[in-house]
Amino acid sequence: MIRIQLTINGQQFEREVSEHKTLLHFLREDVGLTGTKEGCGAGECGACTIIMNGRSVNSCLVLAAEADGAVIETIEGVAVDGELSKLQQSFHDHHAVQCGFCTPGMIMSATDLLRRNPHPSREEIQHGIEGNFCRCTGYEQIIEAVAAVAATAAVAATKDGGDRA
Amino acid sequence: MGATVLETIPASELKHVGKKTDRIDSKVKVTGQATYVSDMIVPGMLYARVKTSPHARARIVKIDTSKAEALTGVRAIVTGDELDYRLGLYVVDKAILAKGEVRHYGEAVAAVAADTLEIAQRAIELIDVEYEELEPVLHPMEALKEDAPLVHPKLGDYSYMEAAFTPKPGTNIANHTRLRKGDTEKAFEECEWVIERQYTNPSVQHVPMETHVAIVQWGHGDEITIWSSAQSPFTVRNLFCVAFGLSHQQVRVIVPYVGGGFGGKAGIGIEPLVAVLSRKAGGRPVKLTATREEEFSLLPCRSQLTYNIKTGVSKDGKIQAQELTMYWDAGAYADYAVNVTRASGYSAGGPYDIPNAKVDAYTIYTNKPYGTAYRGFGHVEFFWGLERHMDLIANAIGMEPFEFRLRNALRPGSTTLTGEKITAHTGNITACLKRAAEGIGYGTLSDAEGAREKRTGMKVGKAVVALHKAPAMPPFTATTVILKMNEDGTVVANLSLVDYGQGTYTSIQQIVAERLGFPADRIKVAWDSDTDRDPYDWQTVASKGLLLSGNAAILAAEDLLANAYDVASQALRANKVDLAHDADRIYVRHHPDSFVTFRQLAIGYAFPNGNAIGGPLVGVGRYIAQGLTHLNKETGQGLPAIDWTYGAHGLTVEVDQETGEYNVLKVVSVFDVGKVINPDEVRGQAIGGMLQGLGTAVCEGYIYDQKGHLLNPSFTDNKIPTALDLPLEVEAIAIETPQIDGPYGARGVGEHSMIGVAAALGNAIQRASGAELTHMPIRYEDVWRAIQKREPVDNWITKSPFGSCRSAPEIQKHDC
Amino acid sequence: MLHQFSYAAPTTMDALLSLLSEHGERAAVFSGGTDLLVGVRAGIARPSIVVDLKKIPELSELSFDEAEGLSIGACATVNDLVDHPAVGKHYSILAVAGAELATYQLRNRATVVGNIVTASPCGDMSSPLLCLGATVELRSVRGERTLALREFITGVKKTQIAPDEVVSRIIVPVDRIDAVGGYKKLKRIKGHDLGVVAVAMIRSGQTLRTAISSAAPTPVLLPDFPVDASVEAIQAKAQESISPIDDVRCTKEYRRFMVDVFIDRLLQEIRS
């Protein structure tokens, strides 16, 4: 066991964790944040995507031990004070959700994409979520949902110069 | 108020049905708050792992569990020998754990429940299994040979559903479906052309993003609770009870949010295994989550198909006769494969008018992971061959393929293979074909496409294919919806049809809101299906959910209103016929100020003096399929289809003539859905299924070595489409020829989008490059081989050339 | 992970090297973990201790100077490489090939050095780095040595690395900063996939340099050709130097064919 301290969705955590435990399992089992999903455990599917120190990563291939001192964002932290982020709202509006199992990872990847690139082209959106398998939707409505945020963010950005994707 | 399903309401008066509506489950999903079985922890829960077979076929000589038992934290170990139960949907042929013999790579031979997953895994590694390897039978055609080893020597002892299936004891044939219409022999003789070819496709995996997972507690007094990621809670319960000889009272199945199913979770899966672990662990709940690798071989896949099509065409381009022979490779157990065989047997000719037909469809046991239901239920597989064949014939007889399809399309007055008469409201296949053709600009290259060809050096090809499917279900398939009014006049709908992503619950909300005349947000469709609390539904399969449950929802709404009117008429001292209602009140038509609110009626109406009448308002809607029959086992004649959904895909591809690489530029999918209940959900089903169909067409498929080991049981070598694999442009179009007995005219469309995509791709590639393909998936190398007229190779390991992209079509020309 | 191991995150090079010297084969160096943890999960790697490099600041360095060239520290991720201005400017083939590796999220973790040490025949970084003449710097308590990448990879997942050694960085020399070229990778789908076969080619000064992945146990670097060499000559050399196999991804026949196609197309691009 190893002692780690980290920030998850703005809250401080200090835990003992098995050294061989992945960050994905730590979040789901030890912290109880089950919004982040496991679809393969091998880096292929993206269901486990979270944002670690500002970068989207596959949490199934991160050890909890190395997250000592890290700042972690998961799907549970995306809506603030009960208000959906623009992207979450857009997923809702565009029917970009079917079974919903890929959705948390998809939203984390797309959130990271929009932070890096607030106005991605269709192709850039496809590249940004290439690592997130969705077996249900065929991606089209997801791409539209992300594109819609990019479009409104463009308008908002000219007004107040910045936005929460 | 009489209950009426069939009442038609002009579209202009509809407030909810057909309108853009919020999906009711997306907010809980975008916030990560939806709980799936994979997320659940039950107090006292143990974790299970499974020991699986490394061999395709072997005798189990000995299983030594002593080392595993000695491990601290191991709470239960089970092996096949101690279990005397057999499972099966239609043919009862499967043990919970292999007994005596393993029949496929990845089959479960032992299982452990332990305090942690790590301990369970270590215990699994410590179990020694001694096998005596036996020669496996891997190819369905080999399995049919007389001296082939038998996968199930005791087939004759198994019970099976006799009304529908015909196993052949002493062979590897789990079922033979026969259909005879007219006289094919005679018709062939009179035909100008007789064209025959064989088409093949491998097994594929459903790939729900949530793998199979179940938690089972075998409680005191054999009271059992099952939480499962499953499509059909009542089928899980029923088959479970049959296998264990339990009363339905003793078993409760709960299904919360489900992370996709696509047919792979349609029947019963790992639940019985987890249950026996729980029983052995003294009733502690046990959870088993399949790994992604286990999803490929411990759990079932889609069957492999070898499809032989022989078609006779008269001089005028009319199909006169078809001899259709299907060899379905069930793998080691019959599961749904026998019913896939039956359902594709009776629809094997496609949406075409075929006066003479002979269908023989076989379900064949082999030593491979077993097949089950998968979106399309056989149709994705056989439409690959059928719609490739339509192009082959058209080319051979010198007729434009699109014209050839129109010429032969079913129309009012035609009869299907089973003798069902097509009417004007069955649906319009011709309209589907025409819209698809229009959508891709079939027959010409646009300026942009022409310019693209110049720029890329690639060749553009276009194709349009037709498709159809009816729900494959027993003639007596039934469902129920119960509506309960809350104290505040809001309504909860209970049903056990599962919404595992397809959006049916949102449509049910719309239908109930429409029929009650309430705002949609006053209707809640309750999640978490529960066999103890929710009313019966057969299974969430077959694209029958909306049709049956939608009708039940209408009837439930009518019933709730009827009950409310009863009470209101007493409360208002008015005739029921003089009453009307709006969203809030029931009132006397000619004295609108005389009213009671639904709130006042919700739990029973109380007069000012305290006397009360009525009671809590509920509405019950029951619906059972109407007018269907079993099929005659000799001739296949009868009425199997509650509805037929027709569709068509138009597809544009560009092919690199040198390398065989290709890009799908556009797909236009058209379905005659009868009535669109929710436009966004129809679109989601259309595009989602289309891309799944492209996955099957482009890259998915099981690859075995000569000994039957599965070589690609993960995403590393079993690719599925990503966001980058979406065609450049996709379009979904709905045509609305109302289904007379469908809710507001609707019929199912959940599976259809996946059907025919592969053939559309194959045909378009052939138009662009000349590559003749008879095997899917269509990998770039396959296209290259076909263009180069090289030996086709389906499996690059075993070098087996199942499909024959090389052989010239056998064209017989008769003198007339 | 079902296999258990302990975890160490040294913060200095010295501490790292003594840990590796102490544990030898039982230790696994852990950088991005995208190969290591996949291997542990599959039961292929069973280390008893995992030694994380990421807390050693100097290993994260990714820098360019006109004298030495590009220095890619052990912990520099593929995305670090792709996004680095000097890479885009002087070694664009690395950015092109890097962007072909896995997915954006994986590239946030996967390191260039890890890709090389894994020594998979289908690794996307090896062929371009071979073309650019990269060298590998190895450190251990016994000292430091530098090997040409060409010599470093010796077989399928085999390298010259000793159990107590760590690759501290990869150095890409300056002598080819004028290189123009490209990287072509055959995949089974449009989305992320391992390379079924791939070719990297650059023109630098008066020479053409070609390397081929997934066509032999190791990536294959062809001898230099003059810029005006015929495509047939390069193809012939390539065919003679590779030894592709049939596997679940494709046949050797198609691999050989695609190598020729890629060489032809890359050459046309370079010459146009």
Ligand SMILES: Cc1cc2nc3c(=O)[nH]c(=O)nc-3n(C[C@@H](O)[C@@H](O)[C@H](O)COP(=O)(O)OP(=O)(O)OC[C@H]3O[C@@H](n4cnc5c(N)ncnc54)[C@H](O)[C@@H]3O)c2cc1C
């Ligand atoms: C889903 C998926 C898709 C992928 N797709 C591709 C692809 O398209 N193309 C491709 O090329 N690769 C692909 N990969 C593999 C790729 O991610 C790795 O090769 C990556 O570059 C390895 O870097 P890492 O930092 O993650 O290595 P790690 O996993 O940390 O290490 C890899 C190996 O090298 C050793 N090692 C690492 N660093 C050092 C060091 N400095 N000194 C000594 N030993 C060291 C480790 O002990 C381990 O054995 C994929 C992987 C996954 C999971």
Ligand code: FES
């Ligand atoms: S679970 Fe991490 S990528 Fe699939």
Ligand code: FES
């Ligand atoms: S919504 Fe089901 S996997 Fe994406």
